Every structure is written in structure tokens, then in C-alpha cells.
Amino acid sequence: GEDVEQSLFLSVREGDSSVINCTYTDSSSTYLYWYKQEPGAGLQLLTYIFSNMDMKQDQRLTVLLNKKDKHLSLRIADTQTGDSAIYFCAESMKSGYNKLIFGAGTRLAVHP
Amino acid sequence: NAGVTQTPKFQVLKTGQSMTLQCAQDMNHEYMSWYRQDPGMGLRLIHYSVGAGITDQGEVPNGYNVSRSTTEDFPLRLLSAAPSQTSVYFCASSSAPGTSGITRKYEQYFGPGTRLTVT
Numbered sequence: 012g013e014d015v016e017q018s019l020f021l022s023v024r025e026g027d028s029s030v031i032n033c034t035y036t037d038s039s040s041t042y043l044y045w046y047k048q049e050p051g052a053g054l055q056l057l058t059y060i061f062s063n064m065d066m067k068q069d070q071r072l073t074v075l076l077n078k079k080d081k082h083l084s085l086r087i088a089d090t091q092t093g094d095s096a097i098y099f100c101a102e103s104m105k106s107g108y109n110k111l112i113f114g115a116g117t118r119l120a121v122h123p
Numbered sequence: 124n125a126g127v128t129q130t131p132k133f134q135v136l137k138t139g140q141s142m143t144l145q146c147a148q149d150m151n152h153e154y155m156s157w158y159r160q161d162p163g164m165g166l167r168l169i170h171y172s173v174g175a176g177i178t179d180q181g182e183v184p185n186g187y188n189v190s191r192s193t194t195e196d197f198p199l200r201l202l203s204a205a206p207s208q209t210s211v212y213f214c215a216s217s218s219a220p221g222t223s224g225i226t227r228k229y230e231q232y233f234g235p236g237t238r239l240t241v242t
Contacts, residue, residue: 052235053213056231111168113167
């Protein structure tokens with residue numbers, strides 16, 4: 012079945028770049044997403060990429076998609092303390108575009 | 124717009140009790156979904172709806188019921204609460220494909236969550 016995997020924890024120094032990685036299994040996914048969750052809050056869509064794209068840039072965020080390896084990454088440039096949160100990778104299910112499969116989330120800790 | 128709202132924010136139930144988690148959205152979205160989030164796991168889809176009067180099961184539907192009598196509301200019912208249902212529950216909504224432009228075609232908007240503990 013569909014599965015999404017992420018590393019659970021990442022620690023970076025303020026000002027450095029962060030790279031959060033994700034692998035997925037459903038090669039027919041149409042969209043892949045990155046969501047951010049701050050403590051006690053719901054999920055906020057950060058960015059997404061359509062499956063026929065290799066890269067998408069949105070201000071400090073860069074998403075890279077390697078379809079051959081089914082690997083997705085999110086790079087945050089100039090990471091700030093406000094970026095500390097849990098980041099979820101998600102793919103749209105083959106059977107329905109509004110149904111998402113989420114990874115377990117990567118907790119990003121930014122330290123001075 | 125309030126977006127997606129959920130009530131209550133916190134709830135403690137005893138095993139066997141029933142209750143309804145409320146979810147409402149004011150964005151006129153056709154699609155609504157319920158997810159649960161457990162520690163160390165991603166969100167898992169419980170039930171979803173593609174419009175008023177239409178619901179379907181997600182990945183983990185057992186022990187939950189839903190109905191969609193209006194576009195705005197999508198309540199989740201726990202029929203007989205069990206400790207395994209202790210979780211944080213998120214409701215989400217999105218517009219139907221093709222109605223909101225290609226750049227936000229599949230964006231789901233999430234509510235703030237309901238933290239449920241079953242003892």
C-alpha cells in the first residue's frame with residue numbers, strides 16, 4: 012500500500028539551511044505536499060509540487076522531487092527560530108486527490 | 124472568514140461513552156475530511172465527504188460515524204469510546220478540483236484540532 016517515510020528529528024543552527032527528506036511509495040501520486048505544524052496548532056500548507064515537476068522554489072523554500080527514487084526534499088534557507096516545528100510530507104492517494112497519506116513528521120529544532 | 128473550526132478543543136471520556144466532535148467551515152468547500160494524529164505517526168484519514176449527503180471511509184474508520192447534511196458541517200461521532208481512540212483529531216476542508224485554480228487545486232485547510240482522552 013501507500014507509505015510515506017521521514018526522519019523524525021533534525022537540529023540546525025540559526026542561519027544555516029535545513030533539508031528535510033521524505034520517501035514515498037505511490038508512483039502515481041499527482042501532488043506531494045509539505046505541511047508545517049506548530050505546537051498546539053493544526054497543519055498549515057507550506058508548499059506543494061506537482062508530480063511532473065522536478066523543483067519548485069517559493070521564497071526561502073525549495074522543494075526537490077526525484078521521481079525515479081520516489082524522494083522528496085524540503086530545503087529551508089536561512090533557517091530561523093520561528094521555523095522550529097514539525098514538518099509533514101504527504102502524498103495524494105491514487106484513489107482520490109483529496110485523500111492524503113502523511114509521513115510521521117520531522118521535528119525541526121533551530122538553535123542559536 | 125473563520126476557516127475551519129472545531130469544538131471542543133479538549134475532551135475526556137470514559138470507556139463506553141459516546142460523543143460528537145464538531146467541525147464547521149465557512150469557505151463553501153465541497154470536500155471535508157477527518158484525520159487522527161497519534162504520537163510518532165502521521166495523520167490518518169478516518170472518513171471523508173465530497174459533498175452534502177456523500178461520505179466514505181478512509182484508512183481507519185472503525186468506531187466512528189459521520190454524516191454530511193450541510194456543506195458547512197461535518198460532525199464525527201464516537202459510538203462507544205475506547206482507550207485506543209485517545210488521539211488528536213483534525214478536520215480539514217478543500218475545494219473541489221478545478222474550482223479554485225490550479226495553484227491551490229488540492230490544498231486542504233485544517234482546523235486547530237480536538238485533543239481526546241479516553242480513560
